[in-house]
């Protein structure tokens with residue numbers, strides 16, 4: 001979609017929406033990078049299914065970031081790509097790593113809800129509609145991460161049981177190679 005007149009652009013992206021949408025691009029890239037870090041933690045621990053699961057999640061987060069980038073461009077504005085703030089690489093246990101991932105999903109859910117609230121406040125129904133996909137996606141992401149955390153707690157020290165569970169869920173990619181998934 002191309003807009004040549006400024007008035008057309010204003011019609012599509014209401015004032016005050018560009019900066020928060022840009023911030024969400026960074027938030028999704030942050031989630032992407034954080035999941036690569038969690039995946040490499042599991043890879044290093046010799047847990048390929050959990051590693052594959054998080055490599056795959058990381059690819060999904062990258063796709064989320066790109067959805068926001070695409071939307072901003074389609075709305076006739078220019079996205080700003082920023083650096084990624086602190087990434088946590090060290091975890092003392094599998095449950096700490098997955099709890100960290102769950103907290104991240106809860107935080108992103110709040111970020112999406114804030115964007116929805118803003119879109120309503122500004123009567124930006126185009127952005128509101130665009131965000132609905134993310135509202136639904138976050139329910140699934142929080143639920144699946146919280147299931148994984150429960151499984152890890154039930155398995156206690158037997159992380160091979162968790163590996164088996166993740167394998168049976170069919171969720172794992174291999175070694176960060178998203179082309180095979």
Ligand SMILES: [Fe+2]
Nearest residue numbers: 028031061064
């Ligand atoms: Fe995301």
Ligand SMILES: [Fe+2]
Nearest residue numbers: 031061105141
């Ligand atoms: Fe996510």
